Amino acid sequence: MEGECSLGFDLAHLAHRSLLREVLLTPKPGLVDRRNCGSHRDMDLSSFLASARAIAPWFRRFFQRGLDGCAVPAELFLVGIRADGMACERAMLHATGGVNTHKGSIFAFGLLCAAAGRLVGQGRALHRDPLCAEVAAVCSRVVEELRRPGEAGTAGEHLYRRHGLTGARGEAASGFATVRNHALPAFERLRPHGPRTALHGALLELLAFNPDTNVVSRGGLAGLEFLQGDAMRLRRDGGVAAPDYLRRLAALDDEAIRRNLSPGGSADLLAVTWFLAHLPAATPDRLPCHWAPCHRVPCH
Secondary structure (H helix, E strand, O other): OOOOOHHHHHHHHHHHHHHHHHHHOOOOOOOOOOOOOOOOOOOOHHHHHHHHHHHHHHHHHHHHHHHHOOOOOHHHHHHHOHHHHHHHHHHHHHHHOOOOOOHHHHHHHHHHHHHHHHHHHOOOOOOHHHHHHHHHHHOOOOOHHHHOOOOOOOHHHHHHHHHOOOHHHHHHHOOOHHHHHHHHHHHHHHHHHOHHHHHHHHHHHHHHHOOOHHHHHHHHHHHHHHHHHHHHHHHHOOHHHOOOHHHHHHHHHHHHHHOOOOOHHHHHHHHHHHHHHOOOOOOOOOOHHHOOOOOOOOOO
16 A cells, blocks of 8 residues: 555554454344344344454545545545456455445445545645535535436436435535534534444434435335334433333334334444544644645645
8 A cells, every 4th residue: 555644543543443343243233233233134243343454544545546546536536446446345345245235334434535635735724624625615516416317327317316315415505414413413422421422312313314225225115214213202301311221222223123114324434433433633734754745746
């Protein structure tokens, strides 16, 4: 891997840790965790751990791509990292024997790490809001790709045309608005109560407010309405402050499995929540590898 920058390494490590925090959180309705395999028959906890190990080194490369391409206009940058994204997916599939465990997370964290590299290369502060804004700028055209003429070629295109749902593309194009508006505030509010409680609070917000295309692809809009409605009821009853919230989450897990629902999009956003909540700060006065900002020395 190129660019052994300390900040790039730190961000890659944080992304990997975020993936582990997500998968190990238990219980999670319909998702793989330490309790069960959720609504999945082709993956388990060990496959997620192997997948996370396999893709972690690539996040440093995404950071370096952003650093190298910090002078490229945001709307033109994405095409330059798509080959790396596909290569990262191949590493995931090799580690899992062909099972898609982290495709959504590769998309999200590839963008976040690349956007971080761009910010640092431009001499800008690496904080949540500018980072998410840079992701949005890089992804300003990704939703348009769902509107291309002809038959729907992907599940995302099909769901967009049938229900108007933009999925992971829309979330990235919004700068992870669902995370910033719902999951992160809950996480920060509950942070003094420990990481598990804070993550469960963030998960509950995502289950309630994220129009998860993974859920719709398995259970239609009725499945999404059920999952969001149950999460909303638990929120109204006190959320993680309710004395029986773990029992109710486990019961929702059982029912999600019975209905074959898996909120994989919310799982990806939960990992993003952890990442943004623990983001290190880098300013123009503290750049990695003696890098010169783009506005002073052009990137090559």
